[in-house]
Amino acid sequence: MKRPVKEKVAVSSKIYIFVAVQILRKIAFPISWIYGMVVRLRNYAFDQEWFRSKTFETPTICVGNLSVGGTGKTPMIEFLIDALQDSYKLAVLSRGYKRKSTGFVLANKKSTVADLGDEPFQIYRKFPGVTVAVDADRQNGIARLEDTVAPGMVLLDDAYQHRKVKAGLYILLTAYEKLYVDDQYLPTGDLRDSRQEAQRAHLIVVTKCPLDLSLEDRERIRKRLKPKTYQDVLFSYLAYAEELTGPEGLRPLSFFKENITLVTGIANPKPLLRYLNDQQLVYEHLQFSDHHFFTEKELRKLNGKAKIITTEKDYVRLAGKVKNLYYLPIRHRFFEEQGTFLVAEIHRFMKRYS
Numbered sequence: 001m002k003r004p005v006k007e008k009v010a011v012s013s014k015i016y017i018f019v020a021v022q023i024l025r026k027i028a029f030p031i032s033w034i035y036g037m038v039v040r041l042r043n044y045a046f047d048q049e050w051f052r053s054k055t056f057e058t059p060t061i062c063v064g065n066l067s068v069g070g071t072g073k074t075p076m077i078e079f080l081i082d083a084l085q086d087s088y089k090l091a092v093l094s095r096g097y098k099r100k101s102t103g104f105v106l107a108n109k110k111s112t113v114a115d116l117g118d119e120p121f122q123i124y125r126k127f128p129g130v131t132v133a134v135d136a137d138r139q140n141g142i143a144r145l146e147d148t149v150a151p152g153m154v155l156l157d158d159a160y161q162h163r164k165v166k167a168g169l170y171i172l173l174t175a176y177e178k179l180y181v182d183d184q185y186l187p188t189g190d191l192r193d194s195r196q197e198a199q200r201a202h203l204i205v206v207t208k209c210p211l212d213l214s215l216e217d218r219e220r221i222r223k224r225l226k227p228k229t230y231q232d233v234l235f236s237y238l239a240y241a242e243e244l245t246g247p248e249g250l251r252p253l254s255f256f257k258e259n260i261t262l263v264t265g266i267a268n269p270k271p272l273l274r275y276l277n278d279q280q281l282v283y284e285h286l287q288f289s290d291h292h293f294f295t296e297k298e299l300r301k302l303n304g305k306a307k308i309i310t311t312e313k314d315y316v317r318l319a320g321k322v323k324n325l326y327y328l329p330i331r332h333r334f335f336e337e338q339g340t341f342l343v344a345e346i347h348r349f350m351k352r353y354s
Contacts, residue, residue: 068186070175
């Protein structure tokens with residue numbers, strides 16, 4: 001199916017930008033070497049207890065990665081909430097990236113995206129019965145949660161590299177298309193932490209896998225990751241909803257036949273693009289940086305579009321500001337019974353506290 005000319009022009013421009021960025025990243029390799037040395041020294045200081053990590057009485061599970069963005073942390077947190085909220089009094093603590101507030105903020109009915117950040121706001125909006133808080137200081141955040149709501153479990157969102165808190169269970173995510181063993185330090189690559197820190201994980205989840213990933217391919221990836229004897233490697237994929245959510249409720253994809261604009265402000269839109277292309281949708285793609293807050297000029301441009309498809313994370317930043325707006329929900333799904341195994345491991349972990 002032919003794509004509109006304007007999309008071809010946009011794609012060509014993106015290719016030139018992508019090539020330029022890759023060249024700059026290669027040139028910046030000396031900076032990556034210095035960055036990596038600083039990261040390794042910092043971790044060594046924590047390992048030697050020159051810097052102290054704090055352990056809390058509340059069972060704490062950390063979900064994170066070694067790279068910047070794009071591994072599916074928020075869908076994983078939502079998977080865990082969905083599976084655990086009937087068994088435990090949950091609290092989710094996030095940094096609240098790019099929020100306009102500071103310090104510790106406990107989500108409530110009056111909270112906005114600006115107060116919490118897009119991902120914590122999305123979680124609170126979807127799971128109103130779960131406590132959601134944001135604080136860049138994770139020690140202070142957990143202490144405040146213990147004082148105010150006394151949760152039975154704290155889920156730390158994107159805190160793998162925040163070693164001032166020592167979690168009881170670590171779940172490390174790595175994207176299928178860019179495993180941490182293939183990555184390099186920032187700015188040449190996307191690693192913000194040392195590959196060696198993967199050894200702190202209890203569970204490693206390879207996310208965003210293709211649906212047809214074979215057992216042989218999984219075993220090949222497992223060998224490349226070289227897990228320790230105490231680590232399990234699981235494999236998951238993103239499952240997209242068959243209907244989009246919008247101002248008139250649910251709409252099937254067949255409703256979107258023409259004049260479609262896709263708007264993404266996420267780290268890695270490739271899986272979504274692949275899914276929409278498989279559905280043979282023809283669309284114009286407007287791509288923004290991760291967690292992008294839209295300007296008034298950009299909002300006026302978007303309001304001139306006939307039908308807009310976006311992600312749920314982008315939707316919470318655009319809702320009420322843009323008309324004809326729809327989002328496509330996603331969920332983590334695991335191969336075979338690995339999701340059940342993950343939840344069972346958490347229940348076993350919680351038995352230590354009973």
